[in-house]
Amino acid sequence: MLVYAFKRLLHVIPVAMGVSIVCFMLIHIAPGDPLAAILPTDASLELQAQMRTFYGLDQPLPVQYALWAWHALQGDLGTSIATGRPVLAEILSASVNSIILAVAATIIGFTFGSILGFLAGVFRGGWIDRIASGLAMLGVSVPHYWLGMVLVIAFSVSLGWLPSMGGGPGGSDGRSFSWDYIQYLILPAVTMSVIPMGIIARTIRSLVADILSQDFVQALAAKGLMTKHVMRHVIRNAAPTAISVMGLQLGYLLGGSILIETVFSWPGTGFLLNGAIFTRDLPILQGTILVLAMFFVIVNLVVDVLQSAIDPRIQRS
Numbered sequence: 001m002l003v004y005a006f007k008r009l010l011h012v013i014p015v016a017m018g019v020s021i022v023c024f025m026l027i028h029i030a031p032g033d034p035l036a037a038i039l040p041t042d043a044s045l046e047l048q049a050q051m052r053t054f055y056g057l058d059q060p061l062p063v064q065y066a067l068w069a070w071h072a073l074q075g076d077l078g079t080s081i082a083t084g085r086p087v088l089a090e091i092l093s094a095s096v097n098s099i100i101l102a103v104a105a106t107i108i109g110f111t112f113g114s115i116l117g118f119l120a121g122v123f124r125g126g127w128i129d130r131i132a133s134g135l136a137m138l139g140v141s142v143p144h145y146w147l148g149m150v151l152v153i154a155f156s157v158s159l160g161w162l163p164s165m166g167g168g169p170g171g172s173d174g175r176s177f178s179w180d181y182i183q184y185l186i187l188p189a190v191t192m193s194v195i196p197m198g199i200i201a202r203t204i205r206s207l208v209a210d211i212l213s214q215d216f217v218q219a220l221a222a223k224g225l226m227t228k229h230v231m232r233h234v235i236r237n238a239a240p241t242a243i244s245v246m247g248l249q250l251g252y253l254l255g256g257s258i259l260i261e262t263v264f265s266w267p268g269t270g271f272l273l274n275g276a277i278f279t280r281d282l283p284i285l286q287g288t289i290l291v292l293a294m295f296f297v298i299v300n301l302v303v304d305v306l307q308s309a310i311d312p313r314i315q316r317s
Helices: 002-029 045-054 061-073 087-122 127-141 144-158 179-212 215-222 227-254 258-263 269-279 282-310
Strands: none
Touching: 002 061, 002 282, 061 282, 087 127, 087 179, 087 227, 087 269, 087 282, 127 179, 144 179, 144 258, 179 227, 179 258, 227 282, 258 269, 269 282
16 A cells, blocks of 8 residues: 555656646746836836846746746745745745635535436436436536636625625634625535535546446345445445546645636635736736646545555555
């Protein structure tokens, strides 16, 4: 187990390097001048040159990347061009909010998706299967930003039950387990959970239906094993793939959704990226994309290790 985890960890190193290179190059090939957001239109050439030197934009791209990667390894992601604050401080605050939102959405999506998928797989071909599969298909098909606006209109504007936007009564740093904070989380979490719920439901439905048709399940039932014990074997065989799908969805959600976080003004990484795109804040863009990519890589590493712990056959393969 430890040997397998160490091997998977070694695979992360070249992936991380590749991600950092792609992240750096994608930002720099985009059109526009990052200093245009902070310099006046009549800025002198001397002032422009000083600012380019201060942010290292006067160096060749390979040198810029080497310096940026070296400082990033030390935890220094630079200084925001728009706000003048350290990029790491901006990202850490936004990342915590995105993690809270992503975990809440994953719990909701995985719980209801597993229930729908399991029922559809057990009662495949029946009316329960059709209803559950229809809900799963609807969850995958509905645009989540549109659903977010509908939920705001229904539960905030019309009924007045939940707040329509914001990160809590205390702002982006006012996190707590009180109802005053949780009610700000409900609508964006439900909106983000719809797509993973549909994907997980369809995956588990297919897994359960396939496992129930296999010979070993029929043999267990023929030997007189109780239905709940048979289902325990079904769940155990379906768990590795289900965890893999859940991990991928959690990785996507940790990346934040620019549209959802913008609709609800949730102060996460997606909202931070949205502002950085419009202000052409290169340090924020580079740092945020790098951190989100590392989140995704780490989540996949953890999922691989969990899969091998549940199913030892993965290690041998």
